[in-house]
Amino acid sequence: MADQQQQQQPSERTRDRVYRGGRRVIGKVTSFVCNNDGKQILLSPAFRGIESHIKLYADDVGPPGSILRKKHTTDADDGGRLPHLSWTDANPANVKSYALLCEDLDATYPDHMNHGIFYNIPPARRNVTANDVEKQVGTNTPRLTATSWNFVTTHGSNTYLVPDPPANEATHRYVFTIISLNLTPLKFTRPNKVTKKEFHKAIEGKVISWGQWIGSLAPPADKNASAEGANDQASAGQASASAGETTAGQASAGGEASTGQTGIEGGRDYDRSLDCVQGQPMQDGN
Numbered sequence: 344m345a346d347q348q349q350q351q352q353p354s355e356r357t358r359d360r361v362y363r364g365g366r367r368v369i370g371k372v373t374s375f376v377c378n379n380d381g382k383q384i385l386l387s388p389a390f391r392g393i394e395s396h397i398k399l400y401a402d403d404v405g406p407p408g409s410i411l412r413k414k415h416t417t418d419a420d421d422g423g424r425l426p427h428l429s430w431t432d433a434n435p436a437n438v439k440s441y442a443l444l445c446e447d448l449d450a451t452y453p454d455h456m457n458h459g460i461f462y463n464i465p466p467a468r469r470n471v472t473a474n475d476v477e478k479q480v481g482t483n484t485p486r487l488t489a490t491s492w493n494f495v496t497t498h499g500s501n502t503y504l505v506p507d508p509p510a511n512e513a514t515h516r517y518v519f520t521i522i523s524l525n526l527t528p529l530k531f532t533r534p535n536k537v538t539k540k541e542f543h544k545a546i547e548g549k550v551i552s553w554g555q556w557i558g559s560l561a562p563p564a565d566k567n568a569s570a571e572g573a574n575d576q577a578s579a580g581q582a583s584a585s586a587g588e589t590t591a592g593q594a595s596a597g598g599e600a601s602t603g604q605t606g607i608e609g610g611r612d613y614d615r616s617l618d619c620v621q622g623q624p625m626q627d628g629n
Contacts (some may be wrong), residue, residue: 379448379456384520385555389547396433397554399521401426402470404558411517411560416506423505424473425459426558430521431469434552438466440527442546445503449515457539458504458517460495461488463528478502486535493529495537508562517558523551 384390404412404426417423425445432438445458461476476494478501479487486494488502497504508515526549531537 379446379450379453382453382456383446383448383518384444384522384543385553387543387547389543389550390553393550393552395554396552397430397521397523399428399430399519399554399556401519401556401558402429403427407555407557409558411506411558415558416560419505423507425471425476425503426519427470427472428519428521428556429470430554432523432552432554435466435523437525438523438551440464440466440524440529441468442522442524442529442542443471444518444520444522446518446520447506447508447515448518449508449513451509451512454498455504457495457497458506459497459502460539460542461492461502462495462524462542463493466523466527473503476503486537493534493537495539495542506560508560510562512562514559514561517560519556519558520553521555522546522553524549525551 401409404410404415411426413419414421415423415426428443440462441464442460442462443464444460447456447458450456459476461471464471475488475490475492477489478485479489479491486496488494494502496502506515506517524546529545529549531541531545
């Protein structure tokens with residue numbers, strides 16, 4: 344009976360796909376983008392007078408301002424994952440724990456701004472991988488990651504919300520912030536119901552330092568012109584296919600490019616040699 348009930352429940356990945364599909368539909372009717380710069384955690388009272396002594400890196404993406412690679416977006420075959428993050432701390436003496444946040448500064452709706460909040464990260468850690476933030480299974484404490492870190496749920500009750508800006512919006516900026524704290528563990532009276540607001544309040548007076556890395560991602564609709572060009576190539580490619588040659592245009596028409604270094608996937612234009620979205624990098628702080 345338990346097995347039948349489990350089969351009737353949609354998988355977490357299925358729920359994520361339904362949610363992402365809804366966001367794309369919403370994006371088609373709301374072409375505006377909200378600017379959430381004033382709501383980012385660095386502007387909260389906890390960071391007043393606190394200087395940055397931490398350098399945060401996205402090792403598998405690039406320098407600050409880089410465009411997120413395909414594997415970090417919902418276009419990835421596995422649904423996307425957190426970039427590999429690492430940091431150096433110039434002032435680690437009194438650090439008792441770290442916290443990591445990801446915020447979408449251009450989220451259309453406020454509850455979509457939080458893409459991940461992880462806390463009680465051990466002070467000896469200097470990196471975070473996608474596996475670290477997977478949800479822990481087989482425990483009575485649902486808000487623990489695979490590495491026993493605590494987390495605040497994102498929209499859809501996920502540990503980490505993979506970037507997927509709605510169609511017809513401007514490029515979104517994703518800010519990853521690492522925070523050093525002078526206490527461990529960070530405790531809450533309701534650890535399984537902690538909110539973003541409660542987390543912000545809890546770290547007041549406990550922040551030692553911080554560091555940031557900013558990435559960006561354009562919605563699929565920003566590549567409509569490229570997609571139309573790919574369709575034209577597909578028509579021309581049918582003729583050469585009879586000679587045994589598969590063109591990039593045919594492949595993109597089938598949702599997959601098999602020749603050349605570029606192709607259209609899910610409406611987004613990727614450079615396959617780099618596995619990243621094409622576009623101009625954003626300047627730091629923009």
